[in-house]
Amino acid sequence: MLRYVTIPVTPFAQNCSLVWCDATRDAAVIDPGGDLDDVLTEAERRGLTLRAIWLTHAHIDHAGGAGELAQRLGVPIIGPHPGDQFWIDGLPQQARMFGFAPAQPFAPTRWLHDGDTVQVGQCTLQVRHCPGHTPGHVVFYSPEAKRAFVGDVLFAGSIGRTDFPGGNHQQLIDSITQRLWPMGDDTVFIPGHGPESTFGHERRTNPFVGGT
Numbered sequence: 001m002l003r004y005v006t007i008p009v010t011p012f013a014q015n016c017s018l019v020w021c022d023a024t025r026d027a028a029v030i031d032p033g034g035d036l037d038d039v040l041t042e043a044e045r046r047g048l049t050l051r052a053i054w055l056t057h058a059h060i061d062h063a064g065g066a067g068e069l070a071q072r073l074g075v076p077i078i079g080p081h082p083g084d085q086f087w088i089d090g091l092p093q094q095a096r097m098f099g100f101a102p103a104q105p106f107a108p109t110r111w112l113h114d115g116d117t118v119q120v121g122q123c124t125l126q127v128r129h130c131p132g133h134t135p136g137h138v139v140f141y142s143p144e145a146k147r148a149f150v151g152d153v154l155f156a157g158s159i160g161r162t163d164f165p166g167g168n169h170q171q172l173i174d175s176i177t178q179r180l181w182p183m184g185d186d187t188v189f190i191p192g193h194g195p196e197s198t199f200g201h202e203r204r205t206n207p208f209v210g211g212t
Contacts, residue, residue, distance in 0.1 A: 002123040002145040006190060007042055009035040010100065012061040015192055017149055019140075020048050021121020028052040028078075028120045030140065030149050031062040031192065032069050034100065039069075054118060055079040056151030057137040058087035059164075060094035060103060062192060067091075067104030076109035078118055081129050084136030086166070112138050128179045132172025133160035141183055148189040148199075154180060156197040159208040177212045 001022040009016045010033045018039065020027035027048040032039055043050055050073055053066050057080045070077050087094075091103040112118070114129035118140065128139045133152045137160075140149040152160040154176055162169040180189070185200025204210060 002120075002125075002142050002147065004147065004149075004190070005042065005046070007035075007039055009033050009038065010061045010064065012098075013193060014061040015190060015194075017190055018043055018046070018048065019054075019120060019123075019125075019149070020046070021123045024121035025049060026051050026121035028054050028118070029069070030054045031056055031151065032065040033061040033063065034065045036065045036069050036072070039065075050075055051120060052118075053077045054140060055108070056139065056149065056192070057134040058084040058091070059134065059152070060091060060098055060100050062151065063088065064091065064095060064100050064103045067106035070106060070109075071104065077106055078110045079108060079112040079127075080134075080138050081113060081131075081136035082111045083131060083166070084134050087134060087136070114138075130172075130175035130179050132162060132168050132170075132175045134164070135166040135168075137175075139179065141187075143183075146184065146187045148180065148183055148187055150180065150189045150191055152192040154189060154202060154206075154209075155191045155193060156195050156202070157206060158194075159206070160192075173209060173212070176209050181212070 004019040017030040095103045116127040
C-alpha cells in the first residue's frame with residue numbers, strides 16, 4: 001500500500017512529499033526543493049529507506065535540493081520530462097534570483113515521458129506529461145491509492161502560473177482537463193503548494209477550470 005507525508009520546504013512552502021511502500025518501507029522523495037535535513041529527519045523517523053528522487057518539474061523550489069540529495073544518498077534523480085532541460089540548466093540563476101542557497105547542478109538519471117511508470121517498493125505509479133506551467137512538467141498518479149502528485153499544475157481553488165519562460169496557458173488547461181480529470185472525481189491530489197483537494201471538487205468549483 002502506498003503511503004505519503006507532505007513536508008513544506010523552502011521559503012515558498014513547497015509541498016515536498018515522501019512516498020513509500022508500506023510493505024517494504026522503501027521510499028521516494030518528490031520535489032526536494034530544499035530543507036533537506038528536515039526531509040531526511042522525517043524519513044528516518046518513519047524508518048524509511050530513500051531509493052530515488054522524483055521531480056515533477058525543475059523550478060528552484062521543487063528541484064533546488066535534488067542534486068545535493070542525490071549526491072548525499074547515492075540515489076537516482078528520475079524526471080522530469082526533457083522539456084525542462086533549460087530550467088535545470090538555469091538552476092544557479094534561479095537560486096540567485098529568488099534568494100535560495102546555491103543549487104547543485106545535476107543531470108537526471110532518467111527522463112520521464114507520458115505513459116511511463118515509476119516504482120517504489122511494490123507500488124507502481126503512472127506518469128502523465130502535463131505541460132503548461134513548464135514544458136516538461138509531469139504528474140505521478142497511483143490508481144490504487146487514488147492519489148496524484150501534481151506539482152504546480154493544479155491547486156485547491158487555482159491553477160499553475162503560465163507567465164514563466166516556456167509557460168502556456170492553453171496547454172495547462174488542456175493538461176488539467178485531458179490528463180487530470182480522467183483520473184476520477186474522487187482522486188485526491190497533492191499540489192506543490194497549499195492544501196489537498198479532489199479533482200471532482202476542483203472540476204465543479206475551481207474558478208479557472210470549473211465546469212470543464
